[in-house]
Amino acid sequence: MPFSTFTEFGTALCEAAGVAFPTPLPDPNNVMAFHLVLDGVIVNLIHHELEGNDDAFVLVVFGVTPEHDECEVLRVLAEMNFVLMSADAPVLCCNPDTREVVLRKALSISLVDAELAFSAIKQLVAMALEWRADPLFALAGSRGAGFPFHQRI
Numbered sequence: 001m002p003f004s005t006f007t008e009f010g011t012a013l014c015e016a017a018g019v020a021f022p023t024p025l026p027d028p029n030n031v032m033a034f035h036l037v038l039d040g041v042i043v044n045l046i047h048h049e050l051e052g053n054d055d056a057f058v059l060v061v062f063g064v065t066p067e068h069d070e071c072e073v074l075r076v077l078a079e080m081n082f083v084l085m086s087a088d089a090p091v092l093c094c095n096p097d098t099r100e101v102v103l104r105k106a107l108s109i110s111l112v113d114a115e116l117a118f119s120a121i122k123q124l125v126a127m128a129l130e131w132r133a134d135p136l137f138a139l140a141g142s143r144g145a146g147f148p149f150h151q152r153i
Contacts (some may be wrong), residue, residue: 002110006032006047006056012114013045013121041125047109054108057123062101064074065094090124092153095111103132134143 003009007023014021017036024032030049035042044059065073077092084090090105103124107117 003108003112006049006109009056009109009112009114009117010034010045013118016114016118021065036121038122038125039129043121043125054110056107056109056112058105058107058117058124060103060105060121060124060128062103062131063135064099065101069136070099073101076136083134101135103128 002123003012007021010024011021014034014036016019017038018034022034024034026032026049031045031046032049033046035044037043042061044061045052045056046059047056073093077094084092089104090103092101092103095102105120105124
């Protein structure tokens with residue numbers, strides 16, 4: 001079911017997750033956000049409340065880059081971004097303030113299905129847990145296999 005507002009989508013997504021929706025209020029920059037914690041993985045959902053803006057973002061926090069392999073982990077992230085070529089592909093990045101690896105995936109509020117989005121988010125959480133167990137193997141070994149990165153959520 002498509003949604004006309006971020007709040008409608010958030011309510012439906014939280015219902016699919018079995019948790020209460022926190023009803024976020026826009027910050028001074030008109031950004032609305034809320035988060036879920038699934039299996040210890042933080043999943044942030046963010047939307048900039050601008051007229052006509054249909055975009056929202058799912059940010060899955062994989063974890064802090066290991067200091068001893070940081071350069072290699074960041075190289076593998078760059079390679080993953082290179083092979084994920086699609087308008088709907090996610091971006092793997094590193095938060096410069098926290099050194100956390102974050103997967104950012106865009107979605108269109110008016111096109112998203114909350115149940116499918118929650119299913120996709122659970123897959124991303126599983127990927128984050130794999131990464132936490134072995135940051136290099138989980139990314140370099142799969143090259144995105146196992147998750148339909150190119151699908152819209």
